Each structure stands twice: as C-alpha cells, then as structure tokens.
Amino acid sequence: MAHPDTRAEPAAEDPLTTSSDSGARPRRSKKAEAQRSGRGRSPRLSYDDWVDGALTLLAREGVTAIKIPRLCSELGVTKGSFYWHFDDIDQLMEAMADRWCAVQSDAIHALGTLDSIPVEQRIAKMSALLIEQSTWMVEAAVREWARNDPKVAGAVQALEQKIFDIVKQTMLELGFDDAQARLRAGAMVYLGIGLIHGRGSLPTPSAEEAHAVIDLLITPNRSGRQPGSSK
Numbered sequence: 350m351a352h353p354d355t356r357a358e359p360a361a362e363d364p365l366t367t368s369s370d371s372g373a374r375p376r377r378s379k380k381a382e383a384q385r386s387g388r389g390r391s392p393r394l395s396y397d398d399w400v401d402g403a404l405t406l407l408a409r410e411g412v413t414a415i416k417i418p419r420l421c422s423e424l425g426v427t428k429g430s431f432y433w434h435f436d437d438i439d440q441l442m443e444a445m446a447d448r449w450c451a452v453q454s455d456a457i458h459a460l461g462t463l464d465s466i467p468v469e470q471r472i473a474k475m476s477a478l479l480i481e482q483s484t485w486m487v488e489a490a491v492r493e494w495a496r497n498d499p500k501v502a503g504a505v506q507a508l509e510q511k512i513f514d515i516v517k518q519t520m521l522e523l524g525f526d527d528a529q530a531r532l533r534a535g536a537m538v539y540l541g542i543g544l545i546h547g548r549g550s551l552p553t554p555s556a557e558e559a560h561a562v563i564d565l566l567i568t569p570n571r572s573g574r575q576p577g578s579s580k
Contacts, residue, residue: 393426396434400444407445408487412494415442446500449491453504457511464518471519472563479541479559488545513538523567533566 394402402424406414417431417438424430435441463471478484495502516537520530540562544554554562 393430394424396444398424399431399434399441400448403441403445404448407494408490411490412497415445442498446498449501450504453508457508460508460511460515463515468519468522471515472567475516475519475537476556476559476563479544479562480554480556482548482553485545485548489548492545509538512541520567525569529569537563537566 399420403415403420406420406423415438417428420441421428421431431441435444463474491501491505495505513534517530517534520533521527525533
C-alpha cells in the first residue's frame with residue numbers, strides 16, 4: 350500500500366513487507382480500535398505502515414533494532430503515533446510475525462508451481478537465488494528472529510522443507526535415484542544456508558561460480574557409485 354505524504358521517503362519494496370491476505374484480523378491497541386470505530390483522531394501512519402517499516406528495519410539491521418525509539422526515528426514520527434496502533438513492542442512483533450507467516454505461505458504456494466516448468470528453467474532459478482544478496486540479508490535477519498519466535502521458526506521450516514522437496518524432485522527428474530536425489534538436494538539447500546551465514550566474511554560467488562556449483566550437483570558421479578557405497 351502507498352505511504353502517506355508525511356513520510357520523508359517511502360521505503361523500498363521488500364519481500365518481507367509484501368502484503369498478503371491471511372484472513373486473520375490483526376490484534377490492535379485500544380486507541381487503534383477507538384479510531385477504527387470513529388471515536389478517535391486518525392493517526393499519522395497506518396497500522397500497515399508500522400508493520401512495513403519494522404520489517405524493513407529488521408531486514409537491514411536485525412531483530413535487535415526493533416525498538417520503539419529506533420522505529421520512531423526511522424519513520425520520522427513520535428511515540429504517540431506508535432501507541433495509536435500497538436500497546437507495546439510485543440504486539441508489534443506479533444503483527445510482524447503474522448505478516449511474515451502470511452508472506453511465507455504465499456511463497457510456498459508459488460513454489461508449488463515450479464514443478465510445472467521445465468527442469469532446465471528450475472535449475473536456472475536455483476542458480477539465480479544462490480547469488481541474490483538481498484535475499485541473503487532478509488534470510489539472515491529472519492533466521493535470527495526465528496530463534497526466539499516459534500511462529501516465525503515454523504514458517505521458516507515449512508519454506509525450507511518445500512524448497513528441499515522441489516530440489517529433490519528436480520534431481521529425480523534428472524535421473525538420480527532416491528538416495529542420490531536426497532543427498533544432492535540436501536547439499537544444495539545447505540549451500541544456500543551457508544551462503545546466508547557466510548556473507549561478508551567469505552567471497553561472494555559470481556554467476557559463473559554459482560552455475561558451476563549447480564553443474565556439480567546435477568552431474569552424475571563418473572564412477573557410478575551410490576552415496577555410502579563401499580563397492
């Protein structure tokens with residue numbers, strides 16, 4: 350949704366702040382409920398503006414940055430604007446978790462359509478995701494957050510399982526048996542997680558390097574040996 354003109358600068362679009370119709374009504378502060386029923390003044394920023402701003406800050410600086418004074422400074426408003434919508438920071442974090450889980454649910458649904466495109470295109474998408482640094486920043490922030498939020502942790506786990514299933518299915522379609530497909534899918538998923546946590550301290554792979562890694566994983570063993578085989 351568009352931000353009010355009173356904002357100094359609109360936040361850049363971010364996958365964390367993509368609106369999603371989750372069907373559940375968010376829990377709001379008493380002041381917000383009064384405003385919604387026509388008994389109070391309109392706040393400077395909307396409920397969604399606050400959730401969007403908090404998620405954008407989360408992606409950029411991590412969960413420790415989600416403090417009321419820091420958010421007010423970021424959005425250019427006073428604490429009074431915050432309390433129009435939320436009773437405390439925990440209520441905002443709950444709203445952020447609801448939004449993130451709804452976005453992840455949409456992402457899982459979208460991933461389900463990948464099975465319908467050719468294997469080569471799926472592999473190309475996997476290569477592109479490996480070197481998408483903006484995705485790394487978001488994923489790192491969310492994983493840190495998930496350590497202390499079971500709802501977010503569950504959404505992360507569900508998305509990872511869906512990605513693993515899609516990669517494994519791709520390996521099966523390439524002709525690998527179940528054991529090899531599982532091994533190679535796991536290697537690819539863990540590679541992505543490793544890139545997230547190694548950003549900044551390890552060299553960032555180029556597009557050519559990402560394609561080379563994918564090629565290693567989709568190329569059959571020259572020896573024809575199965576994983577774990579001693580023969």
